Amino acid sequence: MNFLSTFLLVCLISTTLCVPIIELPAESVDNSIDDDDDDVQLLWCSGWRVAGEANNLSPWNKIPENCVDYVQDYMLSRSYEIDLDIVCDEAMEFAKSVVVGDDGLDVWVFDVDETLLSNLPYYGQHGYGSELFDNIQFDKWVLEGVAQAIKPSLKLYKEVQRLGFKIFLLTGRTENKREITINNLIMAGFENWDRLILRGEEDHGKTAVAFKSEKRKAIMDEGFRIIGNSGDQWSDLIGSHVSMRSFKLSNPMYFIS
Numbered sequence: 001m002n003f004l005s006t007f008l009l010v011c012l013i014s015t016t017l018c019v020p021i022i023e024l025p026a027e028s029v030d031n032s033i034d035d036d037d038d039d040v041q042l043l044w045c046s047g048w049r050v051a052g053e054a055n056n057l058s059p060w061n062k063i064p065e066n067c068v069d070y071v072q073d074y075m076l077s078r079s080y081e082i083d084l085d086i087v088c089d090e091a092m093e094f095a096k097s098v099v100v101g102d103d104g105l106d107v108w109v110f111d112v113d114e115t116l117l118s119n120l121p122y123y124g125q126h127g128y129g130s131e132l133f134d135n136i137q138f139d140k141w142v143l144e145g146v147a148q149a150i151k152p153s154l155k156l157y158k159e160v161q162r163l164g165f166k167i168f169l170l171t172g173r174t175e176n177k178r179e180i181t182i183n184n185l186i187m188a189g190f191e192n193w194d195r196l197i198l199r200g201e202e203d204h205g206k207t208a209v210a211f212k213s214e215k216r217k218a219i220m221d222e223g224f225r226i227i228g229n230s231g232d233q234w235s236d237l238i239g240s241h242v243s244m245r246s247f248k249l250s251n252p253m254y255f256i257s
Contacts, residue, residue, distance in 0.1 A: 045070035049252045055234045060255050063129040071128045071252050075120060081152075083250040088152035091230060091247040092159050098227055100164040107194075107224045108160045109216070109243060111231035112171035112181065114251045116157065116190055117147035129253035142173070145180045149188035153230065153249070157190055165227065167193040170215055170236075172208055172256065174199045208256045213239030 045067035051057050063071050074080055100106045110116055122141040123129060141147075161167055173181055175198045182196065203211050212235065216226060220241050229236065229243035232251035237243075 041066055042070060049074065052252055052255070053248065053250060055238075057255075059257050062132055062254075063252065065130065068127060068130045071130075072124075074252065075123075075128060080250060084150060084152040087247050087249050088156040088230075091228060091245075092156050094245055094247075095156075095160050095163055095165065095228060098163075101225075104166060105224045106165050107168050107219065107226050108165040109168050109170050109219075109226055109229040110153070110157065111233070111236045112169055112173060112185070113147075114150070114232035114253075115230055115236070115249055116150060116153050116169070117184060117188060118150050119147055121147075123253050133254060139177075142177055142184075143180055145184040145187065147184055147188065149190065150249075154189050156230065160228070161192065166195075166224070168195045168197065168219065169193050170197045170212055172199060172211065175201075208233065208235035209239040212236060213241055216241040216243075 045064070048057070048064060048067060049071070052060075095108070098106070113119055119138075119141065122138065126134075126137070157167065169185075171181070178196065178198055181198070185191075185193075185196075197215050199206075199211060203214075206214075217240060219226060226241070226243040227245070229246045230249065231237050231246070232249040233256045234248065235256050237246035237248060
C-alpha cells in the first residue's frame with residue numbers, strides 16, 4: 001500500500017471512529033438563562049470582593065449597585081465571621097511565635113473601626129456601602145458610643161495583651177471623639193491599651209496611608225518595634241514604617257485611601 005492510500009485510510013478511520021481532543025462550543029450556544037445570569041452575577045460580586053481584599057481594585061467610593069444584596073448577605077453571614085476568625089487566629093499564632101522582649105518595646109497596632117468595633121448597624125441602615133459616605137451621619141452614629149466588639153479581634157486583643165505586647169490603637173477618628181471612643185471601647189470589652197492615637201488638627205487632609213505611616217514612624221523613632229498590625233483597610237497597613245507582619249480583616253463595605 002503506497003503512502004497516499006495509507007493516508008486516506010487513516011483519515012477515513014479518524015473521521016468515523018475518533019473523537020476530537022478539543023471540542024469547541026457551537027456558535028449558537030445561548031447562555032442567556034436567568035438562573036445562569038444570577039449565578040454569574042453572584043460569582044462576579046464574589047470576585048470583586050476578593051479583588052478588594054487583595055488590594056487589586058482602583059480606589060472606589062461605593063460598592064457596585066449589582067452587589068448590594070451580595071454584600072448584605074455576606075456581612076450578615078457565617079462566612080464573614082469565619083473570615084474574621086481565620087485572620088485573627090493566624091495573627092494569634094504569629095504573636096505566640098514571637099519572643100517578646102523584656103524591654104517593653106514590642107508593639108501591636110490595632111485600627112478601631114471595623115477592626116475592634118463593628119459599625120455594621122450603621123452601614124446596614126445606609127445600604128451596606130452602596131451610598132456615598134456621609135461623615136456627618138457617621139459622626140452621629142459614633143457619638144452614640146454603642147458599637148459592639150468584633151469578637152475575633154477582642155480575643156486576639158486579649159491574647160496579645162497576655163503575651164506582653166504593648167497595645168497601640170491607631171485610628172482615623174479625630175481628637176474630639178477621644179472620650180466617646182474610650183467609653184465605647186471599654187463598654188465593648190477593650191481595656192488597658194497603652195496608647196490611643198487619633199487625628200489631630202495637623203493631620204487634617206492627609207490620606208490614611210500618610211497619616212498612619214507618620215504615626216508609625218513616630219512610634220519607631222521612640223525605639224518601639226511594631227511587630228503586628230491589624231486593620232480592615234490596606235491604608236491601615238501599607239506605606240512606610242510597616243509592621244513585621246500585617247493582618248487584613250475583611251471589609252467589603254467601604255474603601256479608605
